[in-house]
Amino acid sequence: MSAPACTWLGRSVPRLEDGPLLRGLGRFVDDIRLPGLLHGAFLRSPHAHGRLTAIDAAAAEALPGVHGVLTYGDLRRVLTCDRIPLAMPAGAIRFDVDPFVLARDEVCHVGEPVALVVAESRAVAEDALALIGLEIEPLPAVVDPRAGLAPDAPRARLDCPDNRVAATEAAYGDVDRAFAGAAHVVREAFNLHKGGGHSIEPRGVVARFDQAERLLTVWDSTQMPHQAKRALVRTLGLAEHQVRVVAPDVGGGFGPKFVFHPEELAVAAAAMIVGRPVKWIEDRLESFTATVQERDQHWTIEAACDAEGRLLGIRGDLVHDHGAYTPYGVALPYNSATNLLGPYRLPAYRLAISLCLTNLVPATPTRGAGRPQGTYVMERLLDRLAERTGLDRAEIRRRNLITPDQMPYRTPLRTRDGKAMTYDSGDYVECQRRALALAGWDGFEARRAAARREGRWLGIGLANYVEGSGRGPFESAAVRVGPSGTVVVTTGATAQGQGTVTMLAQVVAEVLGIAPERIAVVAGDTNASALGLGAFASRQAVTAGNAAHAAALAVRAKILQVASAWLEASPADLELVDGRVQVKGVPGSGRALGEVADALAGAPGLALPAGVAPGLAAGVDFEPEGLTYCNGTHVVEAEVDPDTGTVAITRYTVVHDCGRLINPMMVEGQIVGGVVHGIGSALYERMLYAEDGQPQTGTYADYLLPTADVAPRIAIHHMESPSPLNPLGVKGAGESGTIAAPAAVASAVEDALRPFGVRVADLPITAARLHGLLAAAGGAAP
Amino acid sequence: MKPAPFSYHAPTTRADLLALLAAHDDCRLLAGGQSLVPLLNLRLAGPAHLIDITRVAGLDGIARDGEVLRIGATTRQRRAERSPLVRAAFPLLSDALAHVGHVATRNRGTIGGSLAHMDPTAELSVVALVADATLTIESARGARTIPFVALPTGPLATAIAPDEVLTRIDLPLWPEGHGWGFAEVTRRGEGFAVVSAAALVALAPDGTCARAALAVGGLVAAPARVGEAEALLARRVPRDDRIAAAGEAAARLPAESDLYGPEAYKRHLARVLTVRALRQAVDRARGGVRD
16 A cells, blocks of 8 residues: 555656647747847857957948947946856866957957847848948968967967967876787777757847846746856846846757857847847857857877787877867866766776867867767777777677676766766666667678678677766755645756656656646746756756655655644555545545645644644755766667768667666657767768868758758667666766767778778768778778 | 848739849849748848749649650649659659759759759759750740750859749650669768769660760769760660770769868769669660669
């Protein structure tokens, strides 16, 4: 009789978000329509680098329908500081390269905002842009970070003495001795490119300033409304109660909407200056040039192993393209460096990391956040060592995997918060074993031979990964039951389509015995939750999920305490079922939760029941002890046409372990989306710039996202190794699908072309690039 | 991403259309809009007048007239692709159309719009070239016809004058039992081609090529015929070595590097795809297969 009537955790509950969205009832930033709303458009730098010498706005201001043409000087008058203080604390950062709200006297990338036109319509605002006279004296641009680090390189920014904005390292063990005693050493250079976030909904802001109350309300397509509020409070000189930031329905984040961009401040400041609400919706051209993205890393690296294929050490250099500003510290390349370890034992390691300022839009994390690159490098090195030692690629991995008896496994590296990077749980050996079995690794040679008889070239590849998820320091959630019986969850977590609302509703439903669809979740509103961070680092099920869980348990305890008195039954004999608290096994014996809430709402002068504190509510800020590590194995089969260099992925298998599953369907959705994003990085996505820093791939005709017709069917198998670090035992799932995909695809492509002697190193593996490799290797199978 | 102001016109008769073109400078014609509308929104095109020709009576339709297939310029690509008449009379066009953009864009995009836009990678241009298509171009000054080969004048530029409109595409039919082939490499899955190749082959009873036509697109601003290959196939049996030689001839065509391929890669694709298209065409001609 102790089991609840139904449990909600671990069930593929249909997403609560989908009904309104599918019926066109979503409310995105562009759906916010206010009386007197004006529309903004940004004049952006056409040069990658230059000195801003003059802006002539007279003709634009004279255009009918234009309410203002604002430049840096205009906005500065309502700001408290020259630059937007954004930099995440990082000791390694040498220079202050925070951005200005609009370019002040130097432009540092194509697309940098220079002026803001506010007009009756977006079309009129864009007409006005064409009338602004902009004088920029071009300066030499830094586009390639390797060239940017040369002593005689031009400076990407006139306010910095050189371009090496940070230098750091990840290192432990005696790596040189490891190499000295190695049986095998492989060396390789990897030039890696990773794509942007490319959410369907671009960025967007609506800002309204109520002069009478001095109340600024900003609807912002952001992952981090509380951070945006902090930035607005600080830069606009307002108090916390005067700024409200709301992230309404957000059509995808994938990383870039973590960053507070200058436009978010510019639009808010403009609303204060013109005295009317202002809307700015980023168009796709702007997304390509002004939204942060991930880009290039150049690795020069070597790996050593003993005669049995056991890793002894890895050492090398990483040059990272940082872009023109630094809103994200050194986190991106540091993630790459630390995630290189993956699920393997690596006795010694030394990676020197240089971050180079370039005249490109800032590079900050997109889904995977640098981890795919680190994983790619490790997995490619293992493939090389497999070849060198004659071991099967799966076998050399098996020999190096951390085993379950070593859990929790403390690596010698430290995470961003200074704690030891410690893998909390997981069975990496079993994960790989299952993936190989499900993918038919052992039967592949027969498939390969059959395909060869048809003139087709098949290859198979695999990759393992871990991902540190659930990053702190905290997330907030509160659970309230009102006299109406409605359960409302408020949280500092945010939703961009990943199912945050459903996830939290399931967690609370489990504790309160009420169906998820009867639970309202309010996320993304700084007025609803005093504290909050938001979406990054695959963290919200871990942090907000456990916060909501703890809060719901506190509410449950109050319910039981009150009901125990009312029903004259021990709390142990009570159960919460379908919105009621009742004596176990006696339906109809109890009271509705709303009645408990009504009693705890109090009546004037009367005592509260059972000596319970007022209100049927509890709020919890959950602080995770440390990162919790999910893991997985991807196995890919690909067909390569050696005559054209084209690649088709024919089979894809994922075994994935993100601890206890809250909603398997939503996890699978995350994995599929992540894998496809990773396939994009592996084969298609490439933001190209000319030597002068002009973007060459500014539309989706030129910048190739992975589309449905090139996405394979992805078979997913779950393992569940609960995390010991949080009561729910959950781990993050949002980014993991992306992490192993490029490595696994590269392994499969290289395997298909093994008879040609092709070695795949650089990403993306475009058809033209692969053809070049084939031609260089002689172009013909032996 | 809003277009600059323009005047919108939607004539319903050919006479009104030609009068509008004569009356206004700086016109652009809007048909399916799959290329022009993005250009307008990006402000890469900013005409004073936009003339929507999709309501003009008599500009669409597919008909066989003796040994010619006549296709009205505003015929939607998807309609032509699914047309039994096209499939029976000019199967190369049906096959090539299946590679144009995506189904969603083909539902809107028109045959004439694609040709007049003259994208260097357009599949329809390759077909029009290999088929010796004739284009009818009209203006208030009268009508004229030009061979397709005279249409391109540069990147995204054609011989259609500002006051003219492309109204019809005529494809001279190949004999019953001819073979056809189309092959391309795209940037990614469905969508823009990097290089594409089309082949038509008619065999004489003795197995020699009575006629052979080959064209390759994507190498430079406009597609090119592989004349050298056509000459070496003429009146000869299309043996494997000659098919290979045809590919080598295609690889000698001029090519320009772009984001999707250095010149050498494009020439390589010209060779590979010409061989594939020609092989298909020869096999079909030999088998007399109509699939």
